[in-house]
Amino acid sequence: MKACLLNAPARIETNPLQFTDVPAPSPDHGEVLVRVYACGVCRTDLHVIEGELAPRKLPVIPGHQVVGLVEKQGDGAGRFPIGSRVGVAWLHHADGTCEYCRTGEENLCDNPTFTGHSVDGGYAEYIVAPEDFVYAIPEGFSDEQAAPLLCAGIIGFRSLRLSGIKPDGRLGFYGFGAAAHVAIQVARHWNVTVYASTRDARHQKLALELGAAWAGGTFDAPPEKLDAAIVFAPAGEIVPAALAMLRKGGVLVLGGIHMSPIPSFSYDLLYEERMIRSVANNTRKDGEDFLRVAAEIPIRMHTQVYPLSDANRALNALKNDGISGAAVLRVTG
Ligand SMILES: [Zn+2]
């Protein structure tokens, strides 16, 4: 099969993904083989490729927002009939036995595997995944529309949940990439007022189009104090700036898997019961709940589609604020 292979972490400017032929995988016990149609491009892929996340498997095929059709069932697999349209997301598997899994926090599992990081991902014509960790994709979304729902969408949704934002609340977004452009649609659906702080003028424009009450630069003060804010950009210097915009008791959620160092800041910024918390992965329930909500709203994805062979180009564009909405690789069809 055709795949984009990472042999060793390197800066994306060096175009480290090799578009090549590799053997197609075959499904193990409880797994399905999925013919990939589209795979979303996520900032986490960039962190994997550039080595900001320590490699867990090399060479590795990145990609964890995978939409395709079940082509084959491994022994014991029968949840999805052949031909079902399914999605494969970041959490490839959790052990189900650790203290976190047993208490409904499988996103924090002690022994997880991650798609496109510890096992091969969806920048390829085929992928295998445990059927228990695969999602049914709602009708009404094309493959390209559905792919970014699987990480940008789900993580944005979990970030919203952890922010504790309530209807009629005031919510700040820092960074306005793929996750934010989905999360704002959910937030607006909940009648939340959104303020978008982002350095890129095109992203500010998209935020306003999607219903933001205000859009400005990363360090510009929104017109009102915020009940909560979500930092999507991987830049630690945003944390004190965003804290300064929170009302007393406000919540700051850090939505990324990686962030540059956070500068020290005065305790005054945190005092008065403000909170900071990160988001790590997601549970299957987050994914299932989000996909239901996404179909109800329905979410409209802004996508920029690239052929699989152009994954390096898509990732370079992502790194340079060149993507409006979400980048998606068209793999088959
Ligand atoms: Zn576990």
Ligand SMILES: [Zn+2]
């Ligand atoms: Zn992701």
